[in-house]
Amino acid sequence: MRVINSHKRIINKPKEKVFKLLKTLATNDDQIWPYNNWPAMRFKEGVKLGSRGGHGRIRYTIIALEPGKHIKFEFTKPEGFNGTHELNIKAISEDTSEISHLIKMNTTFKASFLWMLVVRWLHDALIEEAFDTVENYFSEEKKKTKYNLWVISLRDFYKRKMFQTKQHS
Template sequence: MHTRPIPDSAALVDRLVELWPSDRWPALVLDRPLGVGADGGHGFVRYRCTAHVPGRRVEFAFDPTIGMVGTHVLEAVPGGLRHTLTGRPRGLMRLAWPLAVRWLHDALIEDLLDNAARAAGRPPARPARWSAWVRLLRTAAARRGDRRPA
């Protein structure tokens, strides 16, 4: 779970695609405007919007073919934004999640929350920094030709 104190964050939930850190990560692309039934994802991560309460909450269910069964949610909570991932890795993802994907996911979400804070006019005092492991994973991906992994 990732939580960031951002006053008046309700308006930010519906700006998810706009706030996505596409300058550093694969773009979040949906086949229609944010809402129930929108299909999309970023990089190899695919999902479908399964719940949307405008200004409050958006939930996506992972496409099980990526090796993760579960959901991730972005929601406005009192005084901030919260992202929660609830899922079970399957197949090769049981190895990929703890070794790489989890760390990349966490870095991406922190970059997203930094963008949300900036959009709310409250830039983070200390922007998120990628760990040495995330930098190494991204360097390895770049050498393989994946400019922005996950």
């Protein structure tokens, strides 16, 4: 199955200010990733070309990096996710920027079900929450994307599963 998944957000700050914030991604001082609610994004060698890492069960390698503009990752897991995802920043005007996240991939038969029933829903919630974090950094008025019932159910299922796994360890 061909998957294209796109998220965009206008930030009322110059690109340079947004980029400063995005430079913290996957660092110990990460000010973007909603790690209070999601597994942290980590890379063994830091954010640089060729680094391998990911978040939770999603794994990827950095295959393109243009500081201040673009970072592109190639999926390595889950099996059957064949493609990339990327984060971009562009200036809309002197005082306004756009951040975007784009997935382009082909999935195998089994991975298509995983994407449609689980990953897509969690991914969309995570990206919107990360974009809320960026927007809220620059704003007095705090934005909070609400999870839909399916995302709440999936997150509850995984929390219970993780708790059970820890009890049996």
